[in-house]
Amino acid sequence: MVEQALEILRRYPPGARDGQSLWVRPAGGPIRKGKRRGLSKLPSDWRGQMLFRSGLPLDMKVPLMIAAITGLRPSELARSVLVDAGPDQIRISIQGAKVTETSGQPLRRLSFDAGTRIAKVLHILASNRGGQFQVAIPDPRAFSDTVRRLSRRLFPAAGYVASPYSFRHAFAADRKAEGTSRDELAQMLGHVSERSQQAYGVARQGRMPLAPVQAVAASRAVVQRVELKRWAAAKQLDQPAPPPGPTSDGFCPPPNAP
Secondary structure (H helix, E strand, C coil), X not given: CHHHHHHHHHHCCCXXXXXXXXXXXXXXXXXXXXXXXXXXXXXXXXXXHHHHCCCCCHHHHHHHHHHHHHCCCHHHHCCCEEEEECCCEEEEXXXXXXXXXXXXXXXXXXXXXXXXXXXXXXXXXXXCCCCXXXXXXXXXXXXXXXXXXXXXXXXXXXXXXXXXXXXXHHHHHHHHHHCCCHHHHHHHHCCCECCHHHHCCCHHHCCCCCCCEEEEEECCCCECHHHHHHHHHHHHCCXXXXXXXXXXXXXXXXXCCC
16 A cells, blocks of 8 residues: 555656646655665664764663664564573573564574673673663654664764664674574564565675674474465464474474474
8 A cells, every 4th residue: 555655656746737746855865765775875883883982871772782683673672671691691582573373473582692792791781680681662763763863973974874673684684694594583583484584684784793693592483484374374264283382481492403
């Protein structure tokens, strides 16, 4: 429906008469293109600059760190994220958004080496609070506005304004450049279908990861597109045909695990 409306606007722009369009580009710079394409316009270290040159207070900087190293959605940050410190690693547990009976990961957990800069900060914060702490934002829209304002201030000539979803695209691009398997990346992004990741990042945009992912676990196994359709059909018929279920700790075995 949106595409149809845009096509109508292209053919019959507002104020058009006698074949002449009176439509003008709104003020504020060029029309924003897709977030995945726009990443190439930002400096190669744009995430590091936004995290460590932002001047944001700690309560805003920590959610930004979580978004940068996990690629989670802003709506998932609003649900509260658990940061847990192990001896040499941190584990970040995320309650998924866009979850239905046949799509999305209700829960996923990413583990990181605590030696990298961002992971080290999160590890210290967790250790100082008894080993774990919760991170949440009160309003995803306000958080997104903060990220955009910060991007405009730091990169005024970029021609592209970063948003929280830019971190998600960059996260996926890094993983693809590393050669992460499709199943693992699907679980990292909170997908149950291995094809959903096609919408996020491309390998040529990958940079040195801010914090390499050591392991991932999710509450649902990843299924192929054909299998997902069969599963959805089985759900409609109330037939028990789901993919493998989680273990006692709430997570499915890692992809390709014996």
